Amino acid sequence: MKTHPTFGVVLPAAGSGTRFGSGDKLLMDLAGQTVLERSLALFVSRENVQKIVIVTSPDRFEPYRRQLPAMIASERLAFVAGGRERWESVLFGLRHLAQLKNPPTFVAVHDAARPLTPPSVIDQAFRTTESHGAALPCVAEPATLKKTAPDNSVSETVDRRGLFQAQTPQCFGLAKLLSGYETLLAAGQIADVTDDAQVFERIGERVIITPGDSLNMKITTAGDLALARAIFTHGSAPA
């Protein structure tokens, strides 16, 4: 019998939410569920998702576990201690997946602070990963972009053609992404890595851009949470 390739999901959730302000942004209510629950729910019902790893500080394991409903069988969920930077948290999550008895073929890394991802964004990222080995959901940069001079005046307008905003879930072959992380770590080239596609770029692997969505926002500030709540109130968010 032909078996379908499986995905592991790493949800980096170990940040301190400095720009959000007071309170844990992942535990904030978003139309009846917390941000974390909604991010988790994006993957739970997918049958090709074998394991979901929540990476956070050990003192948050229990509070996070308690508020997750019984929507996920415990053997599909793991809690792993996070790191000081996002890249380190992701690395710890990848190492956890790789040491499983049957590691998944692919991994999707998804910010726990990104609860509104439309299912079609994930569908397309997963499909492209299965066919091409890696996928990066993006939206074309919509803004007019400026560069500034040291005196805070405008020095130039940047051509936005070919510029994209990277989103998550970013998806890769698990073994290849982990080996990329370990290679860059050993070479001292990991400290400025802010997303996972950057690891593939640095090791010379191809990442295919797939459609992102402007609704696929990351909750960074309190204003982002207010916006996310408004999206739900007005009924345009994915179910």
Ligand code: CTP
């Ligand atoms: N993250 C992580 N480990 C870190 C830092 C960040 O797992 N050491 C996670 C966050 O929990 C979040 C995602 O990476 O889900 C994206 O990070 P960001 O939105 O920057 O969240 P925070 O780092 O928590 O916020 P801030 O930068 O404002 O402190």
Ligand code: MG
């Ligand atoms: Mg951060």
